[in-house]
Amino acid sequence: MKKNRPRIIALLMLVLAAAAGIAWAFAAARPALPANGAALEIRWHGNGIILQGAVRDAATQHALVEGATARLGGEADQVVDWLDIAPEALPVADAAALASLIRVGQEGWHLQRRAASGWLAVHSPDDARSAQAGELLQRAFGPDVTIRLVPLP
Structure with missing residues (x-):
């Protein structure tokens, strides 16, 4: 057993080095954030809502989570909150409008902000709900942000 100990240690070191290399490769492959802030993404699916990206403050994060929870009839466990609070995040001009958009949203909708x-x-x-969503989205992000409504694939 003592004769194999150096081999076992060398094999373990090789496995650890390979794992560290794989972890580094995955971290390096992660999409880069926009130069002037982190993106925001919202997806309505599977009787749940995913909030992902970054917001500038806890009040905005709280408003979005509350909007998602209200949309789901109080089912907070169906809200996935992957929002980071980061001062460099893209601004949300009207968090209440974005929370209202979340409440108006339907299964399959997908929002991305750059x-x-x-x-x-x-x-x-072209329907009324989408037009309302477009107006809420423009209020949420402000007049300087170009907003597009696109058909689901």
Whole structure:
């Protein structure tokens, strides 16, 4: 047994080095954040809502989580909150409007916000609910952000 100990130790060191290399490769492959802040993404699916990205403050985060919880009839356990609070995050001009958009949203909708633009994938970009969502989205992000409603794939 003592003769194999150096081999076992060397094998364990090799496995640890390989694991560290794989972890580094996955971290390096992660999509880069926009230069002037982190993106924001909201997805309505599977009787749940996913909030992902970054917001500038806890009040905005809280408003979005509350909006999602209200949309789901109080089912807080169906809200996935992966929002980071980061001062460099993209601004939300009106968190209440974004929370209202979350409440209006439907299964399958998908929102992405980037530095100067945002899009919301909806079932029918021309229906009344989508028009209301577009107005809420513009209020939420402000007049300087280009907003597009696109059809779901």
